[in-house]
Amino acid sequence: MIYLDNSATTKPYPEVLDTYKTVAEEYFANPSSLHKLGGRAEALLNKCRAQAARLLNVKEQEIIFTSGGTEGNNTAIKGVAFGYRQRGKHMITTKVEHPASRAAFEQLEALGYDVTYLDVDREGRISVDDVKRALRDDTILVSVIHVNNELGTIQPVEEIGNLLKERPKTLFHVDHVQGFTKVPLDFYEAGIDLCTISGHKIHGPRGTGILFIREGVQLSPLLAGGGQEHGLRSGTENLPAIAAFVRAMRMTTERARTGIAALDKLSKRIRQALEELPGVTVNTPKQGAAPHILNATVHGLRAEVFIHALEEEGIYISTKSACSSKESEASAVLLACGIPEEAARQAVRISLSFENTPEEIERFLQTFARKLSELKNAME
Amino acid sequence: MRYDQLVLSFGEIALKGKNRQMFSDLLFHRVRERLRDLPSVKVRMPYDHIEIDLNGANGDEVAERLRHVFGIQSIRAAIETNLDLQEMQAGALKVLLGEQANRPIRTFKISTKRKNKKYPTPSNELNHLIGAHVLRNTEGIKVDVHHPDLEIKVEVLENRARISGRTYEAAGGLPVGSAGKVLLLLSGGIDSPVAGYQLMRRGATVEAIHFHSPPYTSDRARQKVIDLAEKLHFYGGDVKLHIVPFTEAQLAIRDSLPESYRMTIMRRMMLRIAERVAEQRGALALATGESLGQVASQTLESMNTINEVTNLPVLRPLIAMDKVDIMTIAKEIDTYDISIRPYEDCCTLFLPRAPKTKPNREHANRFEKNLPIDALVQAAVDGIETIDIGRHEDSMDALL
Numbered sequence: 001m002i003y004l005d006n007s008a009t010t011k012p013y014p015e016v017l018d019t020y021k022t023v024a025e026e027y028f029a030n031p032s033s034l035h036k037l038g039g040r041a042e043a044l045l046n047k048c049r050a051q052a053a054r055l056l057n058v059k060e061q062e063i064i065f066t067s068g069g070t071e072g073n074n075t076a077i078k079g080v081a082f083g084y085r086q087r088g089k090h091m092i093t094t095k096v097e098h099p100a101s102r103a104a105f106e107q108l109e110a111l112g113y114d115v116t117y118l119d120v121d122r123e124g125r126i127s128v129d130d131v132k133r134a135l136r137d138d139t140i141l142v143s144v145i146h147v148n149n150e151l152g153t154i155q156p157v158e159e160i161g162n163l164l165k166e167r168p169k170t171l172f173h174v175d176h177v178q179g180f181t182k183v184p185l186d187f188y189e190a191g192i193d194l195c196t197i198s199g200h201k202i203h204g205p206r207g208t209g210i211l212f213i214r215e216g217v218q219l220s221p222l223l224a225g226g227g228q229e230h231g232l233r234s235g236t237e238n239l240p241a242i243a244a245f246v247r248a249m250r251m252t253t254e255r256a257r258t259g260i261a262a263l264d265k266l267s268k269r270i271r272q273a274l275e276e277l278p279g280v281t282v283n284t285p286k287q288g289a290a291p292h293i294l295n296a297t298v299h300g301l302r303a304e305v306f307i308h309a310l311e312e313e314g315i316y317i318s319t320k321s322a323c324s325s326k327e328s329e330a331s332a333v334l335l336a337c338g339i340p341e342e343a344a345r346q347a348v349r350i351s352l353s354f355e356n357t358p359e360e361i362e363r364f365l366q367t368f369a370r371k372l373s374e375l376k377n378a379m380e
Numbered sequence: 381m382r383y384d385q386l387v388l389s390f391g392e393i394a395l396k397g398k399n400r401q402m403f404s405d406l407l408f409h410r411v412r413e414r415l416r417d418l419p420s421v422k423v424r425m426p427y428d429h430i431e432i433d434l435n436g437a438n439g440d441e442v443a444e445r446l447r448h449v450f451g452i453q454s455i456r457a458a459i460e461t462n463l464d465l466q467e468m469q470a471g472a473l474k475v476l477l478g479e480q481a482n483r484p485i486r487t488f489k490i491s492t493k494r495k496n497k498k499y500p501t502p503s504n505e506l507n508h509l510i511g512a513h514v515l516r517n518t519e520g521i522k523v524d525v526h527h528p529d530l531e532i533k534v535e536v537l538e539n540r541a542r543i544s545g546r547t548y549e550a551a552g553g554l555p556v557g558s559a560g561k562v563l564l565l566l567s568g569g570i571d572s573p574v575a576g577y578q579l580m581r582r583g584a585t586v587e588a589i590h591f592h593s594p595p596y597t598s599d600r601a602r603q604k605v606i607d608l609a610e611k612l613h614f615y616g617g618d619v620k621l622h623i624v625p626f627t628e629a630q631l632a633i634r635d636s637l638p639e640s641y642r643m644t645i646m647r648r649m650m651l652r653i654a655e656r657v658a659e660q661r662g663a664l665a666l667a668t669g670e671s672l673g674q675v676a677s678q679t680l681e682s683m684n685t686i687n688e689v690t691n692l693p694v695l696r697p698l699i700a701m702d703k704v705d706i707m708t709i710a711k712e713i714d715t716y717d718i719s720i721r722p723y724e725d726c727c728t729l730f731l732p733r734a735p736k737t738k739p740n741r742e743h744a745n746r747f748e749k750n751l752p753i754d755a756l757v758q759a760a761v762d763g764i765e766t767i768d769i770g771r772h773e774d775s776m777d778a779l780l
Contacts, residue, residue, distance in 0.1 A: 018780045036599045043776065047780060048780065247780050250780065
């Protein structure tokens with residue numbers, strides 16, 4: 001099997017699953033219970049938070065554990081909308097957000113909030129000047145996806161953060177789900193107030209994530225209850241999953257030290273090989289894109305057909321975002337970049353992880369070329 | 381841009397006379413210890429500073445680790461060139477552009493030092509030649525010799541030049557282990573970890589003693605102290621934590637003494653036990669986080685009465701500090717959030733709402749006649765559990 005759908009989800013590391021099992025068996029007590037077993041569970045939870053904070057280079061009290069990217073984005077966006085509604089009701093985002101952000105903004109619009117969706121250029125990137133022009137006195141939030149999940153395009157979040165540093169009344173949320181460990185981001189330096197991370201994109205278990213909330217930001221919680229996670233996310237902590245996730249964070253961060261350069265080589269190799277194939281256009285920009293996502297249009301072939309053809313050979317790639325790939329419409333992200341509808345329908349996404357090897361990539365490329373010519377011949 | 385080197389300058393060590401070698405060797409050892417897991421990084425110590433060859437490691441990360449090693453005053457990141465003027469000029473420009481990518485820089489100055497006096501061009505002239513090159517190749521940047529945004533130091537050495545730009549503030553102080561051993565009374569509150577930190581900063585090796593009264597104080601309170609000791613361990617090498625079973629003594633105090641003197645006598649018991657541990661462990665002084673007048677046990681009358689039971693010096697590094705300033709340090713050294721976890725410790729057990737603020741020795745001695753002092757001290761000392769914070773393997777760590 002050659003698995004190249006890592007932006008949809010990754011395979012958990014065996015060590016991560018070991019941790020899950022051990023914690024579920026041995027630390028099953030509720031961290032809020034007063035007795036010793038509860039204390040041990042709480043101590044482990046504290047350790048998880050400390051390790052996560054160290055890996056992200058932030059303070060422990062700035063981390064809440066969530067169920068993943070969708071919850072992180074919703075908590076950040078709605079939490080700011082509800083917590084700062086006295087300050088203003090205008091928010092700015094982009095036309096290329098993940099549905100977990102976009103749909104949250106649409107809900108807020110229905111509630112009377114005013115949302116500006118910024119256009120992107122051909123490469124899927126917004127301009128800092130557009131952000132500047134869109135800002136108003138009542139703008140309470142700017143929310144931007146760091147690395148686009150379909151194209152891999154990196155948004156200029158550092159520049160936007162710099163711009164917003166002079167506007168303390170406008171908070172800045174970054175959806176860092178695809179970027180985490182692949183595209184380094186210093187939250188403080190980039191002036192980020194809220195940042196969403198997901199566990200299952202970095203070989204952790206499903207249902208885990210972190211929302212970074214900078215000290216001083218007052219969110220209105222989505223889940224009210226027993227006051228866990230500093231009162232911002234009630235519900236008994238999912239300790240086995242949290243511990244497993246934090247272990248995956250450490251392992252993946254360690255892999256990233258040499259892994260990013262290796263990924264970069266692999267994706268350059270894929271780009272070069274695909275660009276040589278007739279009827280294939282690479283949509284991911286050459287500069288300013290993450291090293292693990294490559295989107296390409298295979299002209300004249302419906303993407304689904306090609307994906308199933310590769311799957312017969314044990315190779316797994318995908319169409320657009322997994323979260324919307326079952327809908328039959330063309331990708332909204334690609335359309336927003338001005339890619340024609342036909343070409344957008346024929347786009348496939350190849351997404352790598354630090355686990356992929358050069359040998360796998362060579363085999364994938366050979367198979368890709370062979371299947372492409374087989375299918376084209378069959379159609380003629 | 382990547383720096384090649386970090387240069388660590390000594391603080392007070394540089395002022396030492398004959399003992400200086402001992403201090404600098406100790407510091408060298410501490411620095412190497414802190415970088416042990418980075419095999420590519422090489423550490424050298426010429427006479428009056430430490431040089432670190434990064435060999436590709438991230439200078440910011442290495443500096444961050446070393447910022448908290450006591451004995452280092454400041455850290456400079458540098459690149460090396462040969463002694464060719466053009467190379468030095470290009471190096472200075474590279475440093476400026478690299479720093480500019482990091483923060484806005486409008487003014488700079490070049491400070492040249494010739495350690496190699498045989499180098500033909502005088503320092504002043506080198507300043508001009510290198511500065512002019514930087515000016516020619518940049519826009520909107522001026523020289524300001526008084527308050528520059530960036531000072532680029534150029535050191536002309538025997539057969540190479542070192543050009544440094546970025547600097548990091550470090551903790552200062554003296555290397556841990558240079559001042560002998562202290563036994564710190566670690567309560568779990570905000571003050572005592574700060575006191576421990578201050579003493580470590582002056583070179584003391586710190587062991588900690590904590591009084592635990594199960595079931596009145598919980599496992600979480602105990603864990604809190606272990607977590608605090610772990611923070612101290614980060615700053616000052618191995619820390620031994622002695623956990624004293626204190627329930628029996630506290631119950632005896634509650635049952636046989638007037639309310640108003642319970643706190644005073646409890647403190648006297650703590651000091652007696654601590655003195656015994658200090659003797660066993662070779663500590664030459666006790667230390668507390670007391671600050672004059674902060675609470676009833678910290679008035680001069682209380683300290684006078686409590687201190688009577690020991691001959692060891694009791695070091696009180698925070699004695700003249702305000703609470704807010706202590707809290708500021710606690711936040712800086714990352715102990716504050718642990719200290720405010722809301723678990724009761726033994727100091728507040730069984731105590732009257734208004735303990736005596738002006739006790740005296742005479743009364744204390746009279747009341748203590750009702751207590752089997754020696755037996756209680758012995759039982760407490762015998763029951764001590766010692767945790768080797770630097771070395772103990774935590775089963776939880778293996779999970780993460």
